[in-house]
Amino acid sequence: MAMRGLFANVGSTMAGLMFVCAMFRQYFPEHLRFSVWRRYQNLVKFFNPQISITFNQFVGKWATPSQAYGDIRTYLGQTSFAQASRLIGSLAHNKTLVLGMSDFEEVTDEFQGVQVRWLLGKHAPNTNSISVYSGTNHEKRYYTLTFHKRHRALIIGPYLNYVLKEGRALNSRNRKKKLYTNEDNEWNQVVFQHPATFETLALDPEKKKEIMDDLMAFSKGEQFYARIGRAWKRGYLLYGPPGTGKSTMIAAMANLLNYDVYDLELTGVKSNTELKKLLMEISSKSIIVIEDIDCSLDLTAPRKKAPTDKLADGEGDDKVKKSATKSKSNETRNVTLSGLLNFIDGIWSSCGGERLIVFTTNHVEKLDPALIRKGRMDKHIELAYCSFQAFKILAKNYLSLESHPAFPKIGELLGQVNMTPADVAEHLMPKTLSEDAEFRLEDLIKALEKAKEREKVGS
Ligand SMILES: Nc1ncnc2c1ncn2[C@@H]1O[C@H](COP(=O)(O)OP(=O)(O)OP(=O)(O)O)[C@@H](O)[C@H]1O
């Protein structure tokens, strides 16, 4: 009986509430209801000194993953691992462990003495609706940042900038590098996994340091380039005989800076318009490589006679197209030196982001001075025959030897004979598992002596 009475009471209370709501809706027009709601919100704000900012996992109509959310997740993964009691671990592409907060976990962070709180929340999936937009029916997470309103300027400005910048830097360190190659006016991509590093590169240590410093200064030079009003780009010309390590150095550059590599095969590009399209698709943090530039373009033709010379970028392309119908040679080689130079000077400057362009050649003397002048190719690096210093690096890489009684003899011979690092490496490479280092060094000495004999006979 008592239970029945209780249910009857609850039932009548609910009915009463619904009646009041219905009356409220009927007799209060929408703008009035909104105004009451606003006043209520203001009252809550007045007594609540906290400000909250929410960062959703997906944004926009197409529910695209939010970059800010990703950066915050990475940043908080780093900062929260000392505090959060539940963390989620995963392996990044470069095999480093990445930690993240678990759902509904809250952590605090401190910035210039001010404490803020971050909460990872989650909306349940909407199972009642079917959506064509990807991701909209899945669980949607969000981060909520809460702080005291008297720190509004500090947190919304410097703190959030700092969080996003740190998160982005960590993300870019962990991302997988790609190698792009062009075919039929499209870029094809594969994962870039070249093992070469500056440490394993056989090069004189001072030269190596100079190049590494230059690259690091470039990659950190965003503000410097902005201040001096120059596009954030740098050109490198690598020249030297075959097998001296030009391609190996490009791989080492990509590994040092964690940049993607765009290996541009100019002979596969039909016109300056195609070239422009391909180049416009190149992302930031990348190295654009044009190998054997002397074989890729007709560099012997004086630039003044080239059909696109002195023309603005767009005009040049049209001229090329017109002249291509007239001249047979232009049909086969429509990418012109001036088309390429226009790009290096022009389009790049209008696209943000850091980009290196690297040309390689075996014949630096064949190149048009316009192509390699400073400002276009800022740094000219000669990769030369193997020096004793470079040999010592190869001996360490291939034989794990820092010194050996045979080293002085090898040093003397390398001073008299031209042998590329590729050839030296080939002699140092163990041919069987049981072969000892001594044998390899002797093999190298024999090869150097033979080369010396040949040079004597030749001269
Ligand atoms: N400086 C070097 N340091 C370490 N290894 C080197 C060096 N130079 C050459 N090698 C070795 O020789 C091989 C060929 O070198 P690489 O392809 O870099 O030469 P290259 O200068 O690009 O030649 P090419 O002008 O023919 O393109 C590499 O796979 C590498 O193992």
Ligand SMILES: [Mg+2]
């Ligand atoms: Mg090469």
